[in-house]
Amino acid sequence: xxxxxxxxxxxxxxxxxxxxxxxxxxxxxxxxxxxxxxxxxxxxxxxxxxxxxxxxxxxxxxxxxxxxxxxxxxxxxxxxxxxxxxxxxxxxxxxxxxxxxxxxxxxxxxxxxxxxxxxxxxxxxxxxxxxxxxxxxxxxxxxxxxxxxxxxxxxxxxxxxxxxxxxxxxxxxxxxxxxxxxxxxxxxxxxxxxxxxxxxxxxxxxxxxxxxxxxxxxxxxxxxxxxxxxxxxxxxxxxxxxxxxx
Amino acid sequence: xxxxxxxxxxxxxxxxxxxxxxxxxxxxxxxxxxxxxxxxxxxxxxxxxxxxxxxxxxxxxxxxxxxxxxxxxxxxxxxxxxxxxxxxxxxxxxxxxxxxxxxxxxxxxxxxxxxxxxxxxxxxxxxxxxxxxxxxxxxxxxxxxxxxxxxxxxxxxxxxxxxxxxxxxxxxxxxxxxxxxxxxxxxxxxxxxxxxxxxxxxxxxxxxxxxxxxxxxxxxxxxxxxxxxxxxxxxxxxxxxxxxxx
DNA sequence: TTGCGTCCGATTGTCAGACACTAATTTTTA
DNA sequence: TAAAAATTAGTGTCTGACAATCGGACGCAA
Numbered sequence: 409x410x411x412x413x414x415x416x417x418x419x420x421x422x423x424x425x426x427x428x429x430x431x432x433x434x435x436x437x438x439x440x441x442x443x444x445x446x447x448x449x450x451x452x453x454x455x456x457x458x459x460x461x462x463x464x465x466x467x468x469x470x471x472x473x474x475x476x477x478x479x480x481x482x483x484x485x486x487x488x489x490x491x492x493x494x495x496x497x498x499x500x501x502x503x504x505x506x507x508x509x510x511x512x513x514x515x516x517x518x519x520x521x522x523x524x525x526x527x528x529x530x531x532x533x534x535x536x537x538x539x540x541x542x543x544x545x546x547x548x549x550x551x552x553x554x555x556x557x558x559x560x561x562x563x564x565x566x567x568x569x570x571x572x573x574x575x576x577x578x579x580x581x582x583x584x585x586x587x588x589x590x591x592x593x594x595x596x597x598x599x600x601x602x603x604x605x606x607x608x609x610x611x612x613x614x615x616x617x618x619x620x621x622x623x624x625x626x627x628x629x630x631x632x633x634x635x636x637x638x639x640x641x642x643x644x645x646x647x648x649x650x651x652x653x654x
Numbered sequence: 655x656x657x658x659x660x661x662x663x664x665x666x667x668x669x670x671x672x673x674x675x676x677x678x679x680x681x682x683x684x685x686x687x688x689x690x691x692x693x694x695x696x697x698x699x700x701x702x703x704x705x706x707x708x709x710x711x712x713x714x715x716x717x718x719x720x721x722x723x724x725x726x727x728x729x730x731x732x733x734x735x736x737x738x739x740x741x742x743x744x745x746x747x748x749x750x751x752x753x754x755x756x757x758x759x760x761x762x763x764x765x766x767x768x769x770x771x772x773x774x775x776x777x778x779x780x781x782x783x784x785x786x787x788x789x790x791x792x793x794x795x796x797x798x799x800x801x802x803x804x805x806x807x808x809x810x811x812x813x814x815x816x817x818x819x820x821x822x823x824x825x826x827x828x829x830x831x832x833x834x835x836x837x838x839x840x841x842x843x844x845x846x847x848x849x850x851x852x853x854x855x856x857x858x859x860x861x862x863x864x865x866x867x868x869x870x871x872x873x874x875x876x877x878x879x880x881x882x883x884x885x886x887x888x889x890x891x892x893x894x895x896x897x898x899x900x
Numbered sequence: 901t902t903g904c905g906t907c908c909g910a911t912t913g914t915c916a917g918a919c920a921c922t923a924a925t926t927t928t929t930a
Numbered sequence: 931t932a933a934a935a936a937t938t939a940g941t942g943t944c945t946g947a948c949a950a951t952c953g954g955a956c957g958c959a960a
Contacts, residue, residue, distance in 0.1 A: 420913065422712070434747065446940055457915050459705055462942090463712050466668070470716045471741060479941055480923050487745035495717060495741065499733035500819060502680070509819040512770065516762035517823075524758065573746060573755040577763075577823045666942065692911060703944050708913090725912060726952050 421456050425464030428454075433473055433484055444474060444482045489576055496580035504646035507637050510585040515630050517578040518562060522610055522626035524569035526619040533568045534615045540564055541611050548604055559586040561607060565614065589633070591642065602632055667702050671710035672717075674700070679719055679730055690720060690728045735822055742826035750892035753883050756831040761876050763824040764808060768856055768872035770815035772865040779814045780861045786810055787857050794850055805832040807853060811860065835879070837888065848878055 432438050444450070447465070451458045465482070468474045472487035529537070540561050547553035562582055566575050606629035613622035637643055678684050690696070693711070697704045711728070714720045718733035775783070786807050793799035808828055812821050852875035859868035883889055
């Protein structure tokens, strides 16, 4: 005999509702920004109870496909990168990824970002980039501030590439890695200096439109980072305690 | 006067519950695999109704922090990569990312994966990799099958790196890109041949432990892919219709 | 003992109906 | 006409309930 018993997945009502709405969002029937009917109306439409609708909506809301600017208003929206980043970071945290893992990936994403940025950055972005850098230089003895500024510096570069795939891919990695920087910073003070220098070069290369150079300096910068991590003996350590939130 | 009124976020009960449980999961109070109390019990614990608990749970479930192997059993678990991948892919779809964006990122992740794999692959994995490849060779005239096998090939390589960060970062990108392959495949038949050859080289390099070579071939492979996309005139086209589901 | 069918309780998915509170809207008032 | 008040709609939460089904316990046969 050859009876195939694929595990048929039961479809709960709330799941079906989420699925159905999602489908309509994805195929463009409902566009981002558009408003959705109230819960009662939805319940009637689908022929279920409000509770059931709510569970479904909760799911979409959590997926970032819909959101409530005010509790009263429910509208379709494009998933925000931050929401995805948060989830991804949390997942990585739970998986206890090591600094090495993070670094290996950053080692390719950050240079790529720098490279692409050099070719696409606009004049306004140039001045903003310079501004961020200036802020970092000004705060170079303030470890706190630096820890906060560094990720912003790199994220900004990534954003100038306008490559949303890159932005989404690197964000969680960068978040965790640079957060790890917080642990390294106190140990390796010299690194702060080198960092400023590297940033300097990156900024100049990007603004000059020299993609190769920007990439090279970005790579060096991340390599440097790795040395600091190593010196601090954190290479194979989980990037952070899971207690931290995102 | 200097009264700072930071917009205190209203905390809905269901949100608080999700948050609280999540916290306990993240800080290790409840470990993956452990079972959670039933809904009624949870409701009592938090002093709310079952409906409220359910909405909260739905959130965690959706986050991949808990899941139900059977509807009756609710247990803590590590976020599954697939869940995150699906979300990320969906987001990218809605953002209508272009093939160019995907390709640019794949251009660094895939070679990295090949490189790392070469240094870490085990004997069992080698034979499995060879098996997948053999399957592809066997199915080289079956476009359908190839489209299905190709992503598996690359994902498998990524998995042998054991770098979860890389795995998570590249998965959504690869999914979309190789899915785009489905659109290109019919147009560019020659590419299928070249693909097999490239895979061949990648497999050999990885199994021989030659990281550099593996990386080089992976890069060529992705470059090839790009040519095919270009030839098909899809470079700046959104990687796929948003109607597709994930 | 092992395997199998049967029964019971526990728990879930879903439902119905209700109420307080607040944002949005309309109406009234100054 | 603009501010204030009243109305309304819609959400967040609750109570209470019911059928389906899953997890076992139990008992019976091989």
